Amino acid sequence: MLALIPVSRLMAGNIADPIKWILTKECTLKVNGSTNINKFSCIIPEYARPDTLLFYRKKNEPLQLSGSLSLDVQNFDCHNPVMTSDLRKTLKAKIYPRIIIHFLNLSKYPDPDIKEGVLKGAVTIELAGTTKRFEVDYRYITLANGNLRLIGTKQVNFSDFNISPPRKLGGMIKTNNELVVEFLLTMKLNTQ
Known part of the structure; x- marks a missing residue:
């Protein structure tokens, strides 16, 4: 699922031809959280769709991005069948089967001559019928x-998406509102 910048913006000004990066199947999404008794980690272990991210360079402005990652909520695995089922139910997987991360911008283009670095950027996340914008490290x-490889992390809350954290055993086991979302994007440059 690719959202392109309107042609009128491309024609109107100083946005160069985009640099195209293809998302590989090594992309993952991990959610870490906790209850009042323990911690949990749930993962969507791979991304099978060959989507493309477009990077638009513009002088003295953040790097504009276009593209998205669309993930199937049913692919979440919490390494515990009950926890996996509870998470899918909490995220309303039957009504809203996809989590969609739209990439909006990065503070700068990753320097290929530097092996590792840090950036900031913005995304929107569509989850359980709600879309919210976040700044990501x-x-x-x-x-x-x-x-x-881009590794983005952001603390979010169930309440950001109008979701109540799950509770079990008459409320004795309570899931905390806070989650740390980590998405790992592995991309290869499209040279065509």
Whole structure:
């Protein structure tokens, strides 16, 4: 699912031709949280769709991005069948089967001559029928094969998406509102 910048904006001004990066199947999404008794980690272990992110360079402005990651909520695995089922139910997977992360911008283009670095950027996350914008901290790694890995992390709350954290055993087990979301994007440059 790719959202392109309108042609009128491209024609109107100083946005150069985009740099295209193809998302590989090594992309993952991890959610870490806790209850009043323990911690949990749930993951969508791979991304099977070959989507493209477009990077638009513009002088003295943040790097504009276009593209998204659309993930199936049913692919979440919490390494515990009850926890996995509870998370899917809490995220309303039957009504809203996808989590969609739209990439909006980065503070700068990752320097391919630097093996590792940090960036900031903005995304919107669509989850359980609600869309919210977030500022994200990224680490990037330039891999030996020339691919780029972006690791974005952001603390979010169930309440950001109008979701009540799950409770079990008559409310004795309570899931905390806070979650740390980590998405790992592995991309290869599209040279065509």
